[in-house]
Amino acid sequence: MSASRTDSPPPPPTRSSLKPSLVVTLLSVLAPIVAVTVLYRHEPFDPAPLPIHELPGTVAAPMQNGRVLRGAEMVGAGRVVGPEDVEHDPASGVIYVGCADGWVKRVKVGESAGDTAVEDWVNTGGRPLGLALGRDGELIVCDPYKGLLNVSKHGMVELLTDEAEGVKFKLTDGVAVASDGTIYFTDASYKYTFGEFIWDILEGRPHGRLLSYDPATKETQVLARDLYFPNGIALSPNQSFVIFCETIMRRCKRYYINGERKGHIDTFIGGLPGYPDNIRYDGEGHYWIALSSGISVSWDLAIKHPFIRKAAAILERLNRRPAMEKDSGVFQVDSEGKPVAHYYDPQLSLISSGNKIGDYLYCGSLHYPHILRLKLD
Ligand SMILES: *[C@@H]1O[C@H](CO)[C@@H](O)[C@H](O)[C@H]1NC(C)=O
Ligand SMILES: *[C@@H]1O[C@H](CO)[C@@H](O)[C@H](O)[C@H]1NC(C)=O
Numbered sequence: 216m217s218a219s220r221t222d223s224p225p226p227p228p229t230r231s232s233l234k235p236s237l238v239v240t241l242l243s244v245l246a247p248i249v250a251v252t253v254l255y256r257h258e259p260f261d262p263a264p265l266p267i268h269e270l271p272g273t274v275a276a277p278m279q280n281g282r283v284l285r286g287a288e289m290v291g292a293g294r295v296v297g298p299e300d301v302e303h304d305p306a307s308g309v310i311y312v313g314c315a316d317g318w319v320k321r322v323k324v325g326e327s328a329g330d331t332a333v334e335d336w337v338n339t340g341g342r343p344l345g346l347a348l349g350r351d352g353e354l355i356v357c358d359p360y361k362g363l364l365n366v367s368k369h370g371m372v373e374l375l376t377d378e379a380e381g382v383k384f385k386l387t388d389g390v391a392v393a394s395d396g397t398i399y400f401t402d403a404s405y406k407y408t409f410g411e412f413i414w415d416i417l418e419g420r421p422h423g424r425l426l427s428y429d430p431a432t433k434e435t436q437v438l439a440r441d442l443y444f445p446n447g448i449a450l451s452p453n454q455s456f457v458i459f460c461e462t463i464m465r466r467c468k469r470y471y472i473n474g475e476r477k478g479h480i481d482t483f484i485g486g487l488p489g490y491p492d493n494i495r496y497d498g499e500g501h502y503w504i505a506l507s508s509g510i511s512v513s514w515d516l517a518i519k520h521p522f523i524r525k526a527a528a529i530l531e532r533l534n535r536r537p538a539m540e541k542d543s544g545v546f547q548v549d550s551e552g553k554p555v556a557h558y559y560d561p562q563l564s565l566i567s568s569g570n571k572i573g574d575y576l577y578c579g580s581l582h583y584p585h586i587l588r589l590k591l592d
Contacts, residue, residue, distance in 0.1 A: 267519055273465075275554065275557070281559055283559060289585035290322065294320075296582075299312075301586060309322070313345075314343070319338075339366075342358060344359060350396055353368055357387040362377025363384075363390070379436070382405050385408050386402055386404040386409055403423045405423075419443075443461045456473075458470075461491075491506055492568065493505050495568065503547055503570065505543075506544055544569075
């Protein structure tokens with residue numbers, strides 16, 4: 216009797232105490248899966264496939280500095296928050312930046328980075344992004360909440376244009392002024408505002424346009440449409456084309472404005488090792504392309520697979536999207552688009568512009584409270 220008792224299965228109390236814990240474990244694994252499945256099914260956001268067949272292999276620059284923060288200085292620390300674009304007036308030595316608080320600030324760097332004067336110059340009431348000096352000493356400003364603005368040298372703000380072909384701009388982004396006075400600029404999206412730009416990228420549809428504004432006729436013209444987040448823009452020194460960055464596609468395109476190719480578009484550089492923002496010509500044979508993020512496995516998968524962008528959108532709505540940006544910096548190419556150098560850092564994200572001024576590279580960003588300055592040698 217006692218032997219058969221020993222051989223019998225464990226008594227019922229022990230058994231029933233095991234069961235709930237197994238159920239709890241199962242539930243804790245299944246519940247999030249079920250929740251995500253339900254959320255996914257009911258999520259109306261519908262990302263599109265991107266033309267990934269147009270993406271070439273990633274290029275690399277012969278010169279690399281992957282630790283730029285080690286030698287960088289902070290200019291205007293605490294006084295310029297989110298200085299997206301950095302424009303330099305060689306005549307006065309003033310650096311203009313457009314900040315997150317709506318101010319276009321005038322920055323004068325002294326003997327050292329610490330010796331910097333910052334002046335709140337003009338507040339657009341929006342969020343100034345791309346900046347370019349005009350021919351009459353004015354500053355042309357892309358404000359995604361306002362449109363294309365003319366800020367006269369006396370600080371008067373005038374709206375130049377905020378729509379084309381009956382479609383309003385929603386994300387006026389990058390600007391360059393040609394020597395004949397024509398203003399070339401981009402509207403990154405007619406669908407999403409600046410505050411919603413991540414949704415444009417996650418959706419993966421081409422909502423952007425390349426435009427021009429003629430100050431003589433006050434006419435706005437659409438030069439190219441169906442672009443994937445057209446961002447920064449620069450003129451070639453001989454005025455034969457403009458180069459604009461198509462952020463989502465990791466490339467810069469060229470739109471010919473003069474000569475026999477006028478009106479044609481081709482790729483200036485593709486397969487950039489990151490997502491381009493602003494581009495600037497330095498007057499010395501090189502373009503500087505800011506990369507808001509380097510390539511990461513998560514972005515790479517997201518670009519390839521709409522369902523991952525949809526999952527990221529759900530997390531974005533829940534405020535739980537993991538940080539996917541890293542290795543941000545600036546990529547230098549020559550006048551033919553051949554890579555020269557790549558300056559970046561694993562710790563950097565959302566660097567939005569690179570401007571070579573003298574022996575320094577000045578970098579703007581969407582969120583840092585300073586301009587990063589790097590000695591180029
Ligand atoms: C901007 O405004 C100033 C002052 O009125 C003017 O001199 C300049 O030509 C304007 N620029 C453009 C592009 O309209
Ligand atoms: C303008 O510059 C580009 C790039 O350097 C060059 O390929 C092109 O031939 C030049 N065009 C003219 C008309 O000089």
